[in-house]
Amino acid sequence: MYDHIVIRYAEIALKGKNQKEFINRLIHNIKEQIKTDLDITPLIEREMGRIYLHLEGRAPELFYDSLNHVFGISSYSPARKTTLELEEIKATALEELRGAMDGPCKFRVSVKRANKKFPITSPEMQQIIAAHMLKNLSGLKADLHHYDFDLLLEIRDDGTYIYTRSFPGLRGLPLGSSGRGVVLLSGGIDSPVAGWLAMKRGVTIEAVHFHSYPYTSEQAKEKVLELAKRMAKYSNRVVVHMVPFTKIQEEIAHYCHDNMRIPIMRRIMVRIAEEIARQRDCLAIFTGDNLGQVASQTMESIYAINQVATMPILRPCITMEKEEIIRLAQQIDTYETSILPYEDCCTVFVPKEPKTKPKVEGCEKEEARLDITQLVADAVAQTERIIVYGKDKPERRLRREADIGKE
Numbered sequence: 586m587y588d589h590i591v592i593r594y595a596e597i598a599l600k601g602k603n604q605k606e607f608i609n610r611l612i613h614n615i616k617e618q619i620k621t622d623l624d625i626t627p628l629i630e631r632e633m634g635r636i637y638l639h640l641e642g643r644a645p646e647l648f649y650d651s652l653n654h655v656f657g658i659s660s661y662s663p664a665r666k667t668t669l670e671l672e673e674i675k676a677t678a679l680e681e682l683r684g685a686m687d688g689p690c691k692f693r694v695s696v697k698r699a700n701k702k703f704p705i706t707s708p709e710m711q712q713i714i715a716a717h718m719l720k721n722l723s724g725l726k727a728d729l730h731h732y733d734f735d736l737l738l739e740i741r742d743d744g745t746y747i748y749t750r751s752f753p754g755l756r757g758l759p760l761g762s763s764g765r766g767v768v769l770l771s772g773g774i775d776s777p778v779a780g781w782l783a784m785k786r787g788v789t790i791e792a793v794h795f796h797s798y799p800y801t802s803e804q805a806k807e808k809v810l811e812l813a814k815r816m817a818k819y820s821n822r823v824v825v826h827m828v829p830f831t832k833i834q835e836e837i838a839h840y841c842h843d844n845m846r847i848p849i850m851r852r853i854m855v856r857i858a859e860e861i862a863r864q865r866d867c868l869a870i871f872t873g874d875n876l877g878q879v880a881s882q883t884m885e886s887i888y889a890i891n892q893v894a895t896m897p898i899l900r901p902c903i904t905m906e907k908e909e910i911i912r913l914a915q916q917i918d919t920y921e922t923s924i925l926p927y928e929d930c931c932t933v934f935v936p937k938e939p940k941t942k943p944k945v946e947g948c949e950k951e952e953a954r955l956d957i958t959q960l961v962a963d964a965v966a967q968t969e970r971i972i973v974y975g976k977d978k979p980e981r982r983l984r985r986e987a988d989i990g991k992e
């Protein structure tokens with residue numbers, strides 16, 4: 586019977602003196618994910634580059650979905666633990682391989698002897714175990730290079746862990762280990778992917794969405810909340826800042842030249858997002874920009890938009906192919922929601938001929954007709970904050986800043 590899941594982490598093993606903090610965070614995140622998903626507080630231990638989740642009588646499969654949503658895991662294996670007695674190791678290894686096989690197959694044995702007091706060397710142990718398998722199981726062939734199963738034995742101080750199957754994790758860095766950022770979350774395909782990629786690099790993400798209700802529908806807002814909820818599967822919860830953008834859109838449409846609307850809109854979005862980011866202790870703004878995809882995403886546009894920012898604007902999807910972004914969106918389960926047809930604030934006010942090469946001076950000239958400081962301050966003040974959860978918990982709409990928390 587399986588009694589543990591052995592969890593491996595790759596990248597964080599490289600991080601020198603921060604390593605301990607990163608591992609603690611990874612363990613914390615695994616516990617949180619399992620607690621949220623299954624309402625179980627799991628017993629987890631760490632030892633020598635591995636994390637051991639105790640199953641305490643439960644089936645390992647119960648935990649797979651949770652582990653598949655935690656950043657920082659490179660792979661994991663359901664494992665059987667036994668003693669350091671040779672006969673018991675042989676019997677448990679046999680049980681493991683017999684359980685994994687269905688029909689004739691090739692195998693090999695790999696032994697890692699972390700416990701140097703164990704009297705048999707790794708190569709000898711490999712021989713002994715392989716011979717025992719071949720003697721007791723029919724349809725087996727040993728093959729060091731072309732094998733269906735790698736029967737792994739880790740010999741440690743407290744016992745021997747035995748496993749054959751290994752599942753890939755999400756990799757990346759534990760969420761929270763790289764600080765905090767906001768993602769500009771539209772209803773499109775790219776920005777949820779950008780937010781997810783930021784999360785994958787350890788950034789705790791809050792979402793900022795600009796809506797132009799009643800030009801855009803209530804469903805458009807719901808769609809964004811649904812996207813945030815799907816992202817929250819990987820982080821337990823996401824705080825969404827819903828910024829009313831209607832008045833700003835109307836003023837831009839009224840006072841600014843038609844073909845300059847988009848860069849001006851984006852420049853105002855950035856100013857507002859920065860203000861929210863500062864309030865929330867975030868150090869960067871992530872967007873779903875993708876070079877050359879539309880008029881607002883040329884080098885010239887990106888340059889003009891960046892001029893109003895004092896914070897880094899990071900664009901994880903910038904060089905990706907659209908197919909690559911779509912594939913990721915499907916993998917993280919945001920694609921189906923993103924392609925729902927509701928209007929975005931940018932599509933409502935879209936100009937007939939947007940400038941693909943807006944100039945900074947041009948933007949500044951147009952913006953001089955608006956009271957940007959006031960518009961930004963009003964939008965920030967009227968922003969609605971909603972917390973969505975990855976698990977089936979009702980969302981919470983908040984009035985007071987102090988109610989949110991910054992975990």
Ligand code: ATP
Pocket residue numbers: 768769770771772773774775776777793794795796871872873874875878879881882929930931
């Ligand atoms: P997406 O698929 O993410 O909507 P897109 O290819 O449609 O991106 P644009 O509409 O030009 O591109 O938007 C570029 C980026 O600007 C988006 O990825 C997003 O980060 C941000 N953005 C655009 N519209 C909004 C909005 N209404 N609210 C928040 N952010 C937005």
Ligand code: MG
Pocket residue numbers: 771772773929
């Ligand atoms: Mg869009």
